[in-house]
Amino acid sequence: MPPDPSPPLATIAAALRQERQRVGISLTELARRAGIAKSTLSQLEAGLGNPSMETLWALCVALDIPFSRLVEPPANSVRVIRAGDGPRVRSEHADFTGTLLTAGTAHARRDVYLIELEPGRIRNAEPHTPRTVEHLVVGTGRMRCGPEHEQVELGPGDYATFAGDAPHRYEALEPGTFFVLIMEHS
Incomplete structure (x- = not known):
């Protein structure tokens, strides 16, 4: 050997x-x-x-x-971001906080976020770059989301996907709502 x-x-x-x-x-x-x-x-x-x-x-x-x-030696194969850690960014216009969990690479053009959302003001999102698709899975709470004229209501474990290159919104229907958002960029 x-x-x-x-x-x-x-x-x-x-x-x-x-x-x-x-x-x-x-x-x-x-x-x-x-x-x-x-x-x-x-x-x-x-x-x-x-x-x-x-x-x-x-x-x-x-x-x-x-x-x-x-x-180049490979990075560690396991990366952990503990709950409450990571770069958190708050919305000015809604009780909406996003934590970027991972950014895409040249071969995998997607970003993954953990989003915390509270009832009150609706988070209205402007269109993203052309051909952006959003995928989300609700962890806890209830919410309404999607393009302005095709809102859907989701609960724990529910999944939705929609075009992110058109105006869309997120609205918490219960306190403590959080979801995982994957933004896929073409």
């Missing part, structure tokens, strides 16, 4: 396997696309060898990924 690869080689090996599997191609096909020997690629995925900058660039081009994706 070969020794454990050193950290930079381990990072490169794991990233190569992950990206090749993401694209859905074999070792042979990736080696062909990158113009390198299959044995070289096999060794790199095993965390062996001493890849040159040119070899890594060729693999990045073949996988259509930035160079940093192969050499």
Whole structure:
């Protein structure tokens, strides 16, 4: 059994396997696309060898990924934001507080928020960028939401989706209402 690869080689090996599997191609096909020997690629995925900058660039081009994706150690696989933590932003015009849980990336254009909403003033939202779609799931309480002329009433566990690129609103019908909002951007 070969020794454990050193950290930079381990990072490169794991990233190569992950990206090749993401694209859905074999070792042979990736080696062909990158113009390198299959044995070289096999060794790199095993965390062996001493890849040159040119070899890594060729693999990045073949996988259509930035160079940093192969050499940057991955972030922790589990990220936790405890209840009440995270960046909270309040609305000026309604008792509506949003906490961004995660922002989208170039490959996953979506943002996830935890929204706290109290009865009283309605949160009227202006249209977002074209082709934005909102998905929401109510955690507790009851609410009314959606485009101005297609409001729906939701309770705990209910899911709704609607176009976010038209005027829409959110209204709490019970104290302590909260929901998870996923904004999908095309």
